[in-house]
Amino acid sequence: MITIRDVELDGVRVTAEDVARVAWEGAQVLVGADAWERVATCRQMVEELVTSGKVVYGVTTGFGKFSDVHISPEDAVQLQANLIRSHACAVGEPLPEPTVRALMMLRANALVKGYSGIRPETLKLLVNCLNAGVHPVIPSQGSLGASGDLAPLSHLALVLMGEGEAFYQGERLSAAEALAKANLQPITLQAKEGLALINGTQAMASIGTLTLVKALRLAKAADMIAALTTEALRGIPAAFDEDVHRVRPYPEQIGVAANLRTLLQGSRLTTEPGEIRVQDAYSLRCLPQVHGATRQVLGYAQEKLAIEINAATDNPLLFVEEGKVISGGNFHGQPIAFAMDFLKIGMSELANISERRTERLVNPALSGLPAFLSHDPGIASGMMILQYVSASLVSENKVLAHPASVDSIPSSANQEDHVSMGTTAARHCDQVVTNVSKVLAIELICAAEAAEFVGAERLAPATRKLYEQLRAIVPPVLTDRSTSAEIEKVAQELLLGDWQASVEAISGPLY
Template identity: 40%
Template sequence: MTITLNGSELTVEKLVAIARFNEKVELAPEALERIKVCRAMLEEKLANKEIMYGTNTGIGEFSEKILNDEQVKEFQKYLIYNHAAGIGDPAPIEHVRAALAGRINVHAHGNSGCRPEITLTLVEMLNKGVTPVVCQKGSVGASGDLAPMAQAALLLMGEGEAFYNGERLSGHDAMERAGIPIPGLQARDGLAAINGSNLLTAMSAIHIYDMERFLKQAEIAAAMSIEALLGNMKPYNSKLHELRGFKGAITSAKNIATLVEGSDLTTGKMKTKVQDAYSMRSTPQVIGTARDAVAYARSQVEIELNGVGDNPIFVPELKLTLTGANFQGSPVALPMDMAGIAITMVCVLSERRLNRLTNPALSQGLPDFLAHEPGFYSGLMLSQYTADHLIVEQRILSTPASIQSIPAAADQEDFVSMGMNTALKNGQILDNAYGVLGIEFMAAAQALDFREFTPGKGSLKAREVIRRHVDHLEVDRPLYNDHNKMKALVKSNEILEEVEKTIGNLG
């Protein structure tokens, strides 16, 4: 189903549909009209020699340099050239597609001043599968993601590189093969294509989508481990959490209670401790905290996706040109730093449950390290080592980037968000998180195999899915294959999808 971009209704889910699942897009007719009205105002101001930043002036430290008519025509080309200054491997195609969709949605407000041809060309690029090759590194998150967005804007001049039909081509060849006319750049067009935090926001939206699904899987893994450790089920009564009032914890407790429905542990017939360790009974509070952090980050990202991130900004109804800093990435960078920290925190908790599953002093009678012949076999002893490595790396990556400003452009840009660093490290944090949770899932399934009671319906289904990919560990074997399979399984969301088919959607 085609997604209409009108400047105000772009959600995380819609962006993922465009970026990851190649949904078609269209520009709302009223948005196209707004773009035309704004462009007419800009051209009138140009004809009247009104000074407008980045249109008939230089940029950054050169903003006081006034351009003559001939320079105005050529300036946008050189602006894109000198800003296409990134470094490193190409960004994933889904990240760049999401950034293009976000930029179209900015233009849809009719405050950017570019020609309609620029926005409509970006729409065609998305719909025909032409994705600019964009270096991952080089943006400081203000004035927006200049380096990567400039690399993307090279295609508007028939330059740069692009991925098309699985090939990496010159930008000119990709546009020609796709049948997309090259619009070229006129006054204001180049800056309007690049001056916003669109790539870091796009990446953050995709990360939020994946984080939310990760947290649901963390609750499934927790339910399995808690059952395997003969947990007391009282801490997962939603009434307990309603009395405190945190929305995330209430949801998390309800989910865990739903996952363990049908378990012999819920009947009161089996002996359990009066109180379990924090890594078990604090699970709703901890995952709930992460849920609340990610929910806040979502709210900020969706505001940015539907806002006017540009400079200058034109207000046609007031015949007004406003310069400011709506490209500043801090509104996204700070909450996304927190979201990354939240995922790391949940992984630390996961590893502590893994420790209890494998530690004979804490495992409630499970075999040492979940091995069939402890001492001769080591079971999952080394799996914990691997989880620990991943978590230490996550802790290092959880240092906030949003406080790491280094001044740029001769101190004209003397505070920058570093939001691209946040986005890049959140991708690494998530990648490690899939590994940590995959190892807990593997250990929980192994532990439940040793128990002689009926687990909850959710736990049973999760174990069944795990066993499609990784066999029970009867005798020691190299575990790296199992770890990588489990990491891929968590990333795929197959466990979540199958469990939700069985017990209904988790909150």
């Protein structure tokens, strides 16, 4: 029996894989003794600031445009409650449960750094809710991505107060009911705590991190599927020769070329230049260059998210050792907005070239195979409309790939006069990646069907494994049938990454 490892939050070493385990596998989170001490020490600083009456944004003042309004100590509790209630106005479909789990984890990870001033008991309730499966209902729309993800995170904070709604064991309940069923008690937020819970980038970072993990899995799947397509089209692997790629030494291009050589090793379907044709079309011949360029984009997004998920993004930040409280702008989501927009473009292109390979598979003038891979051409349409669906998805991606980060609408009476739209970028990126999974699924189904005509028994060992996994849930399309459910199922398998791992068990580790 496989045991899911706990994830310790220290504000420094959390990885995207950790986030995925908590989000998708239900891993529990822990907070170490050192982190609890940091949180308690920082909280003491807040208490002293409240007592002293020193002007500190969000502690002894109002918020945003109201930052010049002094708040007395006796009004501090009401201030925090009002903040959460007024800001919990997001709209749209609730974020999926895995995304909410990732969001809760990342907010806790930011708090354990010890710069936020939250009480240990408030952090403990957040962690306990996550581990008990009390998942706040967080509408997906309404964040400007600066001052952080205020509206979405307010719905999280609302549940800790015993207000709003939460999912618990499959039921959508009032927060009070959900907490009671989990044997948890709501808290009354004290000075600075409301602000500490909502001033951050965890909505965009949670969506972005889970999207990145899926994108990385799809990038590897794309190489595998493209290798199978290359065989089905009797392609020429000479274009993947190591010498070609060492003279244009992008590491990612070199890595994809190496993947393709490994995946095609032992194939009896690939050809030599001049055997059938002198050179392949770009969608085959330029695989390392295009897939490699997408890998470059993935690397950029990985680098930025690795920083963001371990960052302190509050305002103000409390530096205990230095005795400083500083109002800054770490909540501004511009780095993640750019990363998500860039990732949208890179993944869209992965789908674009996949759709072109699907077209080559179903077009008899390009493939030399029966039209639309039909086993009864004219009577049966075969794979004809699968290519239509793929074309529709890549067209939709081109709209979604429009950058959100180039837009900004001033808010809070122009106090917050430049925002990132990073959460919008992340949401659109997630949709792009979902579409890519379906485009790749369609190519895989078509490539497997084409292999029936050229001889699946002659596939390379690695691609044969991929073909067999596909065939376990998608039998040959000998007569016309609806394939919608099969496309969705294959897309889900590609997003899970298990098929890729099985192929690597045959081929050895891939880049």
